Amino acid sequence: RNGKIKKILSREVVLGDILILETGDKIPADAKILETNYLKVDESALTGESLVVEKSKEDLVFAGTIVVYGKCKALVEATGMQTKLGKIAGLIQEVEEKTPLQIKITQLAKNLAIIALIACTAVFAIGTLKGAPVAEILIIALALAVAAVPEGLPLALTLTLSLGMHRIAKHNAIVRKMLGVEALGSVTIICTDKTGTLTKNEMTVKKIFVNDKIFSVTDTGYKLKGEFLVNNKKIDVNKEKDLIQLLKTSALCNDATLVGTVGDPTEIALLVAAAKANLWKEDLEKKYRRVEEIIFTSERKLMTTLHEKNNKKVAFTKGAPEVVLQKCRYIQKNGKIFKLDKEEIEKILNINENFASSALRVLGIAYKTSATNVEKNLIFLGLVGMIDPPREEVKEAIVACKNAGIKVVMITGDNPKTAKAIAEEIGLFVKNKKFDIEGKQKKIVKDGIITGNELDKLNEKEFESVVEDIVIYARIMPEQKLKIVKTLKKKGHIVAMTGDGVNDAPALKKADVGIAMGIKGTDVTKETADIVLQDDNFATIVEAVKQGRTIHDNIEKFTCYLISRNFTEVTLILLGIILLGFEFLPLLALQILFINTFAEIMPSIGLGLDPPRKGIMSKQPRKPGEKILKKRNLILIVFVATFMATASFFVFLSAATGNIEKARTLVFATIVSMILFVPFSFRSLDEPILKVGILTNKLLVVGVACTFLLTLSIIYIPVLQNIFELTALSLKDWIIPLFVAFIALLFVEFTKLITKVIN
Known part of the structure; x- marks a missing residue:
């Protein structure tokens, strides 16, 4: 300065x-x-x-x-x-957008509040017109308003999301934002990185060209055991002098180490290949002491190390094949040195092109037995082709996504050929797929692949027209991820986006579900994301989606159950006031509050914590913006609530001519007895109870049992009897409540069948 x-x-x-x-x-x-x-x-x-x-x-x-x-x-x-x-x-730092669940719950709360207000006003108005005392009818109206709103909903919702987070954590995904859990179940597109997520992030030598032979190397990743094959036949490495020389060279011209697996993944892969031939860098360096290094640069595209053995100098070189060839004057075959002619160079370049088209990263290997002009007149040894292999479980996860109607999009900084080869191997890319695209978009997108440069050539409308057809984004800059997310969301998709760098953070924040990498991700990315993958594995995302779908299904189940139960009470009281008058209400205010506060909460929590069902990943994603109380669910709620209220009202009528207190106790027992049966039917809103099972949700069984025991205590304990104005029932008296409750179960099953047909 x-x-x-x-x-x-x-x-x-x-x-x-x-x-x-x-x-x-x-x-x-x-x-x-x-x-x-x-x-x-x-x-x-x-x-x-x-x-x-x-x-x-x-x-x-x-x-x-x-x-x-x-x-x-x-x-x-x-x-x-x-x-x-x-x-x-x-x-x-922009204002966070509301999650799909927040929007749905807010809308549901508004609707229930309106219904509660209407019910409360209607009961109060009808009661007043029929001459009921204002104070007493006001208490009933307020109790009914409370009954119309499912108090158990917030508790059940919180516990469902919390347990969902716990279940997802068991599969190596940490949920940072509770409301983001449910959004997973709505995802229609997963945009994922390639390196480390779809692949192992472990470069592996797969092919070696030396002495006019192509050697295949078995096993993947950094496993030190493997075999060398020629034409699928195992060979004795020690008999292949040129191969041994190439492996020695690649191990010595190397800054990585297998001790702790530290270094550039490409160099580690070369050490692993050498180790498979029982050539270890540490042992080799004892014989070949390194005395000098000419480092690799992007301009030179070469790395050379100079070593000393028995007071003689030898140089080892690796780098881009075409650059290495320019530095070579000789070639080694069968242990002998020959002059490198044009025909030989052309053959080597063709092999290099074949390797590259198979998504292999190719290095040329050479050496020189002299310390003068160490990067001139080199002896060419051969080519090494390597690839970052896909994770074993990814192919199955991709199939699971396709079955679930979820599109998977690969976003990578790699070249299109590498990305395409990996995509084909894992089943993500479909060859010769035709797209209904015209104009310059057709030329750019081709078969579902687009590069970062090509993406920049498309304006907003052009990109919107092709975004749903693109499967692979190659050579993509992190900033372009934000453009991809915005466009997909504009087309109505629920998008999950993965990222690891700081400049991925805006895209993760904009996505409906931001997923950060726990191993290679930066702190900023993790703080921005909704979910952090502890193993950076794509299969973990799919498992998290499965849990997210389960959570949404459970929210839908207990919401429908709670609202149907609450509407039962509202309808029952309205029937009593309209048909019988204020003096013959089927339930009193305190009884309504007990049912709403205690009798319904534990079963709803049991439904919220229902385990994942088989086949949940074979359904199509829910439509974005689909409400919890969609058409099917509304029909189910209205039919079930009307039936249960009507049945309970007839129970009351059958006993009201005698003791009014006993009649109310029978109605109370009937509504509570329905808890013994009906919640099990709500474990699935479309499948029959026998298919879903009764005892597979132990928490629901315990919740139902505890609720029924609590009900028995207020019916049979004298102090509680007096408080709730109930009377003890004989065993014979229980026949009607239990019979009606069982019929209610059958009616729910019948209604589910009808709604399924309508759907």
């Missing part, structure tokens, strides 16, 4: 300052590089990518990233909230 070198606090850096950065420095602002000396920067805090990034003159360095190698001078271009990091922070 002002021509002088000064050491200042990061917060004091301003535009125009020139930063002098060295290894270990955390970059305080966005800046353009003026001078550099082999600069490498760790941008994982920003991008989530673990590999360091090499920087050249005129390149930008970003605030929050760390210099891991080299030095540079850089001109500050942005500070604070104007930096890339600051802009991302601004995006994720």
